[in-house]
Amino acid sequence: MSWTVAAEELCRYGRSIFDRGLTHGATGNLSQRLADGFLMTPTGANLGQLDPGGLARLDSEGRHVAGPPPTKEALLHLAMYRRRAQAGAVVHLHATHSVALSALADLPADDLLPPLTAYYVMRVGRLPLVPYFRPGDPRLADAVAEQAGRHHAMLLANHGPVLAASTLAAAVDATEELEETARLFLMLRGQRLRLLSEAQVADLRATFPPP
Numbered sequence: 097m098s099w100t101v102a103a104e105e106l107c108r109y110g111r112s113i114f115d116r117g118l119t120h121g122a123t124g125n126l127s128q129r130l131a132d133g134f135l136m137t138p139t140g141a142n143l144g145q146l147d148p149g150g151l152a153r154l155d156s157e158g159r160h161v162a163g164p165p166p167t168k169e170a171l172l173h174l175a176m177y178r179r180r181a182q183a184g185a186v187v188h189l190h191a192t193h194s195v196a197l198s199a200l201a202d203l204p205a206d207d208l209l210p211p212l213t214a215y216y217v218m219r220v221g222r223l224p225l226v227p228y229f230r231p232g233d234p235r236l237a238d239a240v241a242e243q244a245g246r247h248h249a250m251l252l253a254n255h256g257p258v259l260a261a262s263t264l265a266a267a268v269d270a271t272e273e274l275e276e277t278a279r280l281f282l283m284l285r286g287q288r289l290r291l292l293s294e295a296q297v298a299d300l301r302a303t304f305p306p307p
C-alpha cells in the first residue's frame with residue numbers, strides 16, 4: 097500500500113470512529129505499517145479532523161522522519177509492531193465502555209472479559225490488563241511489549257484498549273467488538289450469565305484464527 101492510500105484510509109477511519117463517539121476530544125490514535133515505515137496520527141489530533149497531508153511518518157526503526165510529531169502514545173504502537181510481525185495496523189481509543197472496564201477492580205487481570213458471544217471470541221479472544229503508567233511513560237510501552245507477543249488485544253488500566261491486526265479495517269473492527277462487549281458486560285453485571293462453554297470457545301479458536 098502507498099503512503100497516500102494509507103493516509104487516506106487512516107483519515108477515513110479516524111472520522112468514522114470520531115463521528116460514532118468511539119473516542120472523544122483529542123484522544124485516540126491510529127497507525128499503519130508500510131513497507132518502509134509507519135504512518136501515525138499526530139500528537140494532540142482530533143480523529144474527526146485528520147488531514148491526509150498532516151500525518152506523522154516514522155521510519156522502520158520508529159524514528160520520526162516527516163510530518164508533525166506523532167502521538168505521545170507512539171511507543172505503545174511501536175511495541176505492538178515489534179512483537180507482532182504480522183501486525184499491519186494498531187488502534188488505541190478511549191472508548192467509554194472499554195475505559196469503564198479498565199477501571200473495574202476484581203476482574204481477572206490475565207483475561208478481563210468472559211466469553212459472552214462468538215464474535216467477541218473470534219475478534220478479541222483474550223484481554224489482559226496492562227498495569228497503569230502515565231501516558232508517554234516508556235514503562236507503559238514495556239508493559240505493552242510484554243503482552244504483545246501473546247496477545248493482539250489488551251486493555252491499559254484506567255486508560256483504554258490497544259488492538260493490533262493485519263489491516264486497519266480488522267483492527268478497528270476488533271476494537272469495536274471489544275467496546276460493544278464491554279458495554280454488554282456492564283449491562284449484565286450482577287446477573288447470572290450463560291457463557292459459551294470451554295468446548296464452544298475452543299471450537300471458535302480453532303476455526304477462526306485471531307485477526
Ligand SMILES: [Zn+2]
Nearest residue numbers: 124169255256
Ligand atoms: Zn490513550
